[in-house]
Amino acid sequence: QQKVQQSPESLIVPEGAMTSLNCTFSDSASQYFAWYRQHSGKAPKALMSIFSNGEKEEGRFTIHLNKASLHFSLHIRDSQPSDSALYLCAVGGGRALIFGTGTTVSVSP
C-alpha cells in the first residue's frame, strides 16, 4: 500500500523568496510523480509532472526526482502572493494517483 508524505505541513515565505516543498513515497516501483495546487475553495489543478530521475523546469517551478531516495521536491522561484495555496504531491504507477498529506504555503507581501 503506497504511502505518500509531505513536509513541511505548512510554511510562510516572504514575497520574492524560494519556496521548497518535499514529498516522500514508499513504493519503489512508482513511475509517475506530480504536483498539484489548490487555491482556497477551488478545485486542485495540475502544476507539473515528471517520469524519470533528474530535474524539470517550467517557468518559476522546478521538480527534482530521486527515485533511489524515494523523494521528490517542488521549488518555486520568486514566490508571489498568488502562490499562496495548498500544494499536493501525487505518485502513480499502475493504480490511481495517490496523493500526499498536503503543504499549506502562505506568501507574505
Next chain:
Amino acid sequence: GGIITQTPKFLIGQEGQKLTLKCQQNFNHDTMYWYRQDSGKGLRLIYYSITENDLQKGDLSEGYDASREKKSSFSLTVTSAQKNEMAVFLCASSMGRSERLFFGHGTKLSVL
C-alpha cells in the same frame, strides 16, 4: 476544453442516511476517480474506474459504493452517513492512470 460537473454542490444528511453524489465529465476520458478531502488536507482515494462498468477500490472504500454505468458519469454512494461527518468529495477524470487529472469543484457533505 472540457468540464467536470459535480452535483449537488452542498449535501446535508442525517446520521444513517444513504446519500448519493454524482459526477459528469465531457472530456471523453476513460478513467474517473472519487477522492475525499478533510478540512484542507490531502486527498484520499475512495474508488476509481478505468472504463464503463469497471470499479476499483481505493484505500478508503469501506462505507462507500460506486457506479459507472456510462463513460461520462461516475456516482458515489455513502451507504450510512456518520454523525458529525464533514468532508469535501472530489471527482476527477484522466485519459489514463498516469495522466493529468482534471477535478470538479467538489460536493461538500455535512452530516447532522
